[in-house]
Amino acid sequence: MDFLIRAGVCALAMVAALVSGAPALADQITAVRFGVHDDYTRVVIESDRPMDFRAFTLSDPAARVVIALPGARWSVPGLENGQGRGHGLVGGFRFDPSGQTPRLILELNETAVVREEFTLAPGEGGHRMVIDLAASGEASFTQASGFPEQHQTMTQLVHHAAQVSYVPPSCEAIRVVIDPGHGGRDPGAPGRFGGAPEKTVALNAGLALRDALLATGRYEVIMTRDTDVFLELNERIQIAQGAEADLFISLHADASPSGSSARGAAVYTLSDHGLSRARSRAITEGDWFLSSDTRPQEVNNLLLDMSLQEKRNQSLMFADMLLNSASSVGPLFRSAPLERGFYVLLDSQVPAILFEMGFLTNETDSRNLNDPAFLRRLMGATADSIDSYFQRCGGGEPRRTVVASGGVADPASR
Ligand SMILES: [Zn+2]
CATH class of the missing domain: 3.40.630.40 (Zn-dependent exopeptidases)
Incomplete structure (x- = not known):
């Protein structure tokens, strides 16, 4: 397959586009598909033009994958409300266009990590963004979940799985x-x-x-x-x-x-x-x-x-x-x-x-x-x-902390 691995590159390109104040692309998402394999679930997002994207997992309030799609517009025939059912590890999905960064949110049936993300050149359909999700234990999910830290170089970007401290409202007090x-x-x-x-x-x-x-x-x-x-x-x-x-x-x-x-x-x-x-x-x-x-x-x-x-x-x-x-x-x-x-x-x-x-x-x-x-x-x-x-x-459970990391795979390991 002639796919192009660009996980780290696209993340950097997004930052560059924002810094230069480039106008948002008017990319249309035309399909969301799932492929269930033995050890992973493949999510394919089709668009009419090549798009930047970035996937990461969040553990709180529920296990989910968030795919940031700057400039994306939802245009999936039959799913005008932006919602649909998933397959495999994904229970369902919804497109949230609010705010500055539109995103596709995948609700997970069980804890999972982003194993790979890459793009495929257009075939019969449009340009394809591919995210492979693999089931993971609770611990590695929590470890991998959250928001990525800043990295100066792609090497750092792809090697780093960091935790950040985003503390949502608590029940403690x-x-x-x-x-x-x-x-x-x-x-x-x-x-x-x-x-x-x-x-x-x-x-x-x-x-x-x-x-x-x-x-x-x-x-x-x-x-x-x-x-x-x-x-x-x-x-x-x-x-x-x-x-x-x-x-x-x-x-x-x-x-x-x-x-x-x-x-x-x-x-x-x-x-x-x-x-x-x-x-x-x-x-x-x-x-x-x-x-x-x-x-x-x-x-x-x-x-x-x-x-x-x-x-x-x-x-x-x-x-x-x-x-x-x-x-x-x-x-x-x-x-x-x-x-x-x-x-x-x-x-x-x-x-x-x-x-x-x-x-x-x-x-x-x-x-x-x-x-x-x-x-x-x-x-x-x-x-x-x-x-x-x-x-x-429920009478005061411990203060929850959202922990985050980038779902950015390391191209060097492929
Ligand atoms: Zn008043």
Whole structure:
């Protein structure tokens, strides 16, 4: 077979392309195929043009292979939703075009390592990227999994299987950051119907939520403010980051410009536009995964993409639980999470929601939100939803660490 082995070369070419700011290729992925052999499973990705790619394994939260495909577009007939079933070691796959580096994610049925990756010249079909996966023990999988470190030369690149420290939110000590909105010289929505302004309602709610969470004995609670002080929005994010928070809840009360009829609670998560702002912010502010100058930019980009995607999924999951709980206490303004680019949600990794607890412009809502007994019930329900969200922690398993390495084979050994 006239195939071209270029595993190490393509990784370097990707870095070079990014450094020079070259425009993304408009490569189309036209097929994903699997071949099951005695001791390996072959994954073949076809494209209309030769493409750069890089495969590596991740152990957390599930065993999977991530194939970074810069500039790739999904165009597989019959699989328009980007998902399909695998064969052999691969249970299924999905294409994730979000973020800067599109990627194909293979869910593994069992632990496996990338044995080889190479390209094949076009035959009947298109250009082919080939990744051979071999079953491996738990230990060698963990050893080989994670994100590759930076290497100056191809020799180093192909010989190195390093571990990096990317620590996702843990279950060891669950840290919840409560962010009562506004404060000090920023009153938020004005008080109506004889009630307090938003900053006071938010603070009272925050203190009630803190008490409810501490009473369970399961959480560390960090308040962005517990008095009537002014805080910049960025400080609120920095508090969450500094605490390595597992969840960020910003508490607010709404005001409707269109009158007094709007009422009920709403939960906001970060919008698409907000996600791209979060990306920019992570880059300019230097978030944790960018703090390592030992990783290639392309790997940092991928980490950022995956972190933002995970943040979004987790935030939406919690938002649903919170809406469900809150609906037992009072009416909902919207029964599904809403999306908006709120600044305090812009951290790139902490799952975050903004809870508009009701409308101060509605008399009933205003009365409720100024009633300590109602706030206790609403915050008790909020604490219940936090319990549901952290159910997966099962009372505190050890802090998990994602360990990574490149699935880059050594051409010299072939
Ligand atoms: Zn507000």
